[in-house]
Amino acid sequence: MTKPLAGKTALVTGASRGLGRATAEALAKLGAIVAINYASNDAAAQDVLKAIEAEGGQAFLIKSPQGSYEAAVEMVDALDAGLKERTGSGDLDILINNAGGGPVHTIDDTSPEVFEKVMGDNFTGAFYATKLLKPRMRDGGRVVFVSSLGAKSALPQYVIYACAKSAIETLTVVVAKELGPRGITVNCLMPGMIASDANADLRADEQTKAYLEQNTCLRRLGVPSDFSGAVLSLVSPEMGYITGQVIEVSGGMSL
Secondary structure, three states: OOOOOOOOEEEEOOOOOHHHHHHHHHHHHOOOEEEEEEOOOHHHHHHHHHHHHHOOOEEEEEEOOOOOHHHHHHHHHHHHHHHHHHHOOOOEEEEEEOOOOOOOEOOOOOOHHHHHHHHHHHHHHHHHHHHHHHHHEEEEEEEEEEOOHHHHHOOOOEHHHHHHHHHHHHHHHHHHHHHHHHOOEEEEEEEOOEOOHHHHHHHHOHHHHHHHHHOOOOOOOEOHHHHHHHHHHHHOOOOOOOOOOEEEEOOOOOO
16 A cells, blocks of 8 residues: 655644544554654553554554643643654654534633633643644645534534634645645545544434434535544545635535
8 A cells, every 4th residue: 555644744733532543543644754742641642552553553642632832842842752753853744733612611601611611621731732843844744624504504603713723724824825835735624523532422322313314415424534534635645736615524514
């Protein structure tokens, strides 16, 4: 099997489960050395690492929950150490800002603590990680942010989450303009209902699942490989002229 990402280095935030895990495994399978960032689930992170190594891939773990400048500094220091140990350089080719999620809250029941937590998980962490990693990105590299169909639908019960993901989409365009002269593309993926721990309860309800499927053009819900496949497309050597775009990965759910 050809490995078009051989010799490339990658960081995936929030990579111990769900879409992040699928992305980390897919990048490693194509030859990239992958830094697996995760917040707290040691067992899940070890499972990802073992799965990658079982397939002959290279990866290492960075335990550092994102959401603040200090956390981003900690992650970048660990990334530098891990990459230098394996490649002799701290340079990065691929940055996947995937970490996110959060509780359901309306404006009225959003406390200051909830506001800071959801914004931190979904916007602040990605902002500071990108700020610190920009100087370490190699020319011709790839940055992928992750939004959500929730930003587009803007349901009242997801107010802070939706606002944070909308901010990610704006950040994508700003960073694309800044890094474009270096040949670095910056894009954003907007997943719809793709199977993960976060939506397991919705998918377990057969009536809800059937409704969602019938309101999706492809008449099925997504699986993690649908998302990781989109990531692989964006980071491939052939995708060097698409940047600043928000690309929906939803099977046509919002059409």
